Amino acid sequence: MSPLSPSSPHPVPPLASRARRRSAAVTAVVAAALAAGLLAVPQSASAAEIRVHDIQGATRVSPLAGKDVTGVPGVVTAVRAFGSARGFWVQDPRPDRSPATSEAVFVFTGSSTPKVAVGDAVEVSGTVTEYYPGGADAGLQSVTELTRATWTVRASGQPLPAAFTLDSAAVPRRYAPTAGEGGSIESLRLRPGRYALDRYESLEGMRVAVRNAPVVGATSEHKELWVTAEPYQDRTARGGVLYDAYRKPGSGRVKVASLIPYAERPFPVANVRDRLAGVTSGPLDYDQFGGYEIQATELGELVDGGLRRERTHPQHSRELAIATYNVENLSPKTPRAKFDRLAEGLVRDLASPDIVALEEVQDDNGPTNDSVVSADATLRQLTEAIKAAGGPSYSWRQIDPADDQDGGQPGGNIRNAFLFNPERVSFTDTAGGDATTPVRVVDRDGEPALSASPGRIDPANEAWRASRKPLVGEFTFRGQPVFVVANHFNSKGGDQGLDSRFQPPRRGSEVQRIAQAKAVNAFVKDVLEIKPRASVVVAGDINDFQFSPALDALIDGGVLTDLVNKLPKRERYGYVYNGNSQVLDHILTSKGARRAEYDIVHVNAEFADQASDHDPQVVRIRY
Structure with missing residues (x-):
């Protein structure tokens, strides 16, 4: 990212x-x-x-x-x-x-x-x-x-005070005290036996240690990783820490950095499920980019946990496979190796989906901030890489945004886009879609259709200010029309962190996401008003959790099912942030797409070596 x-x-x-x-x-x-x-x-x-x-x-x-x-x-x-x-x-x-x-x-x-x-x-x-x-x-x-x-x-040469051991006995499961809506906990007396944040604060600057610590957040480019002092608390199926409720942010998570000279001890390159065997110790610090962290003067030995990238299985002939993938600021200025890795992942790990909803596709000169808004060069380079990796000859559809109006990296003009395999599905092209014209649902002899395909949902709505507008397209698979909406809602930037001095922390950015969710929900309702059993798939980077108010607004009225909730609880994640494995990307389906098999394909988020910071997802719908 x-x-x-x-x-x-x-x-x-x-x-x-x-x-x-x-x-x-x-x-x-x-x-x-x-x-x-x-x-x-x-x-x-x-x-x-x-x-x-x-x-x-x-x-x-x-x-x-x-x-x-x-x-x-x-x-x-x-x-x-x-x-x-x-x-x-x-x-x-x-x-x-x-x-x-x-x-x-x-x-x-x-x-x-x-x-x-x-x-x-x-x-x-x-x-x-x-x-x-x-x-x-x-x-x-x-x-x-x-x-x-x-x-x-x-x-000189004095013995050091013994390090305080962080473990399940020392770190409470409760994370933070509260001070009322928007209130500060600064004046509250610390209760380290009751709250994890109080425990860490009571140890500020002191020597602390973790032993045989499981890695729950992979090594970043800044030479940091995350471990947990609570090895049996809320673990995912693949060894991370599951974040599945606002009240459960993983109290044992702590970041590890190093004070040891790199020439003396290179920082370990770790994935989730690895562990730091033995003792990792040092003073407990607090920083802007993840809260409490051990500034290690002693690092445990890295033990490979054997985590491997996943592969989904191919769709059957009667199954329509639709994927979503945030490709993280992709442009022709991106190194060729990333295009190749994304392509290999789409072909090998995702089994060449029939339709792919892409997020963070940049314009043809990437972060250069000028008037260029087209993305044909970006999408051509990606589809050529997919073909070279043994995949299908994908076609694409997208709409160029107005310059510098959709947020993201300045000059990048990120947008949503569709790839599709014309050997398996057809795209209904209907003229009229552009950056500012809203798509409408029209009744054609009792069947819903789009006034423009591809089109953008309600682009003038204030909900989409400085944010990516949803892209909707009408596809046909085995004679069945399918409406797919590609989304990238606004980010969580500016929200107060889980370790904020304000508890509970303020989530100011969700106000805009709720409004965005309502706009997409209204569009889906327009489709279903004409045909209640229409097949609608809403996919993309919603930038919020399955338990959030934004997702409640998106599924309002029962018009959509968030498929992540169909997975076993320990598998509900596709993004790792500060040691928390969580959900930001979603695929949701209408009742007309009821026979759906859903898979989050873990190939990125848990690994130090990533093609993107998001894991892709795929749904296979049987028609």
Whole structure:
């Protein structure tokens, strides 16, 4: 997925921009809390009185935020000597009795490499600061730090405090406390025995460890992966963590990065179902791109879990196979190897479906931001690659969008498109479809038909502002008309994360998806009003979960069945985000397409090596 991809639940900046921006000043959030009297700040404190747990306090924000402290003792447990967020973690070997107060803190030194070593006993002075990754408006939790720091090394070679083991006994199944709709949990006292987020916060900066940790999110381009400390909690059939309800976000998930020099220990390239055998340990950090993460100073050995890419079986002669595939910003500027891999997957893994609804097809010069909107070169290159891979000679249909009106990567003009095998199905071409003309359902002698095929559903509707418009086409298979709608709803960008300081987190982007779902639902109802048993297939990247309000709006009135709910529970996923295996892509069918066999074909999302970040899906409907 590219930066700001609309299929991304949250936009992912490129690696070069991921260095954390800092400020020595207290953020507006902390200042407001102080002004409201939610945080008690001592007027003065001598060096003998202040230890790390006094700085951390028993809530998410330090009671000493904005104050200077001097001579805080501790042992250096890890050093980050790269990037613009350099510094070191210091942990007090003499903890207090409270499980709510962390015994460690990060000392931020900016772009300067700190002159300390692991095992140094130090006394640190500086300003207590709450750093909000992404800025206060991002809604994330803060990290308590010491900034503008100075320190004195009192001894070297000291033993490190034992790492706290994260496991099913230590991490509660309940994920987060709540503070009412839109409320912040910052002022709530931490209850680490009750909530997973409180447990992690109570360990902020401290040495933690996972043992024989199952990998539940594959290694990313940023050299990070996800493991779970809850090996028996909500697992998928292939070893991931299943996200199938808002209240069940996988409390044991934690990200792993590395502080070990790459030349000394390359970061493991892991897939879901692999594991890190032995001990993985390091200070527990928190960042903008996934919440709590172990900054590993010790990495377990990668053990191959044997996960293999799936293949679906071919359709029978009387079965119409319809697939959906988000091809992730595909254009002629995409490396040829990706075209070849997509083609091989469509032919080998998806068994050459009769119809393919594609999402994220870019224009003929990709992200170059000019007036080009056609995508013939993109689709020609893909269909030629499919033919070379032994597949059919696919034809295609699509509608060029208005320039820069459909969101996605700037200049890319992504759109939905159809591929179809003319040896198996025919396409009903009806003139009149363009970027702005809405398709209508018309009655032709008691049979539904389209005013334009291909056509776009209600493109002037505000629901589609800066978003891809649904593409609908009329196909014929064995004399049976079939209406297929290809979709790519707006992204989750801007939603508050599962680990937000606002609980429950706000899902602001779903308002637009609900409106989009209503527009597609209304179109399906227009078809079924003329012929209640008409065959309608709605497919694509809906960018939302099967249990979401958007999907409720899409199936309203019982006009569609979301086929993911027909699968065994542990198989209901096709996308992995922050270690959660979840559903974003869907195929839905009307009652006229009732004899349907559905398959999510796991070839991408669980693997470090991907042709796309989405798994494709296929339905075989018997006529």
